[in-house]
Amino acid sequence: MALIKEQINILIVDDEENIVEFIKMGLEAEGFKVYAAYDGNDAVYLAREVNPQIIILDIMIPGMNGYEVCSEVKKTIKTSIIMLTARDEIDDRVRGLDLGADDYMVKPFSFKELLARINARLRNSFPELTNVINIGDFRIDDGAHEISFENKLLVLSPTEYNLLRYLLLNNGLALSKQTIIENIWGYDFNGEQNIVEVYIRYLREKIGDKEHSIIRTVRGVGYRMLVV
Known part of the structure; x- marks a missing residue:
């Protein structure tokens, strides 16, 4: 999908620096503006500051956990949240989706799949940022x-x-x-x-x-x- 990428902010929230760097490097190469937070409290603060269209949110993070961050952010910000977790339990997925998460990925995952999910979320939630769509x-x-x-x-x-x-x-x-x-x-x-x-x-x-x-x-x- 070709997008007005300079207008798209993506926030990565994970306490594992290697995962954050892996995702950040790939997304910046795609042309997105990328921000990172390593705990839940910083994630909520940064989300309110930069109004990201996409939040890639790990569940098991220090401070507020991913569920709490999801619930808090969705109250005030229009954003699509893709939750990350090492746990592949149905109850975990349902809980995240019930709190407003838009998608769910289980670690480990490929960057190609993550990018496809990001593009799908942007296409559905922020069509005004889309000029050409590649599928x-x-x-x-x-x-x-x-x-x-x-x-x-x-x-x-x-x-x-x-x-x-x-x-x-x-x-x-x-x-x-x-x-x-x-x-x-x-x-x-x-x-x-x-x-x-x-x-x-x-x-x-x-x-x-x-x-x-x-x-x-x-x-x-x-x-x-x-x-x-």
Whole structure:
């Protein structure tokens, strides 16, 4: 995803300096403005000072723990929180999400996966900072109202553009035909549901998806875009 990165602040909160440096180095190389805190109290103070769009927050930190930081920060700041932990317990995940966390990663993790999750959070929570979105081999340029695939511009009708964009922004999620109709054709659409099948076929032809491995059919549900 191409973003106005100089406007994006990311706060890393972890008491392990090597992890902080590893993440900080990678994010700065991507063009983000990165801040770091090593305990919960400093994290809350710094969050209020710099208003980060993303907080990468370890649970087991000195002072206020990650859960407390998450709860406190979410009261006053619009931010997306990705919680980090060495513990892979369902209860821990549920507790964090209930307190307002937006995503969850278990250590150890790859930087590539973390970056993908950051981009997803920015795309969903701060669309105003997005001008061009890269998802796998697809490139969405909302300004030009164009989508490219494998560096080739796709010739799309307005409906095809809107449908492909919607599928891409919901990459990985199974979407029912009704949901697709409501978002692309509108709630007052009175036509047949097979309109979705028709346009999915158009899109598959245009991106060469003969095996249906990119736009997948989910039996009994609808369709799922799967781009990695």
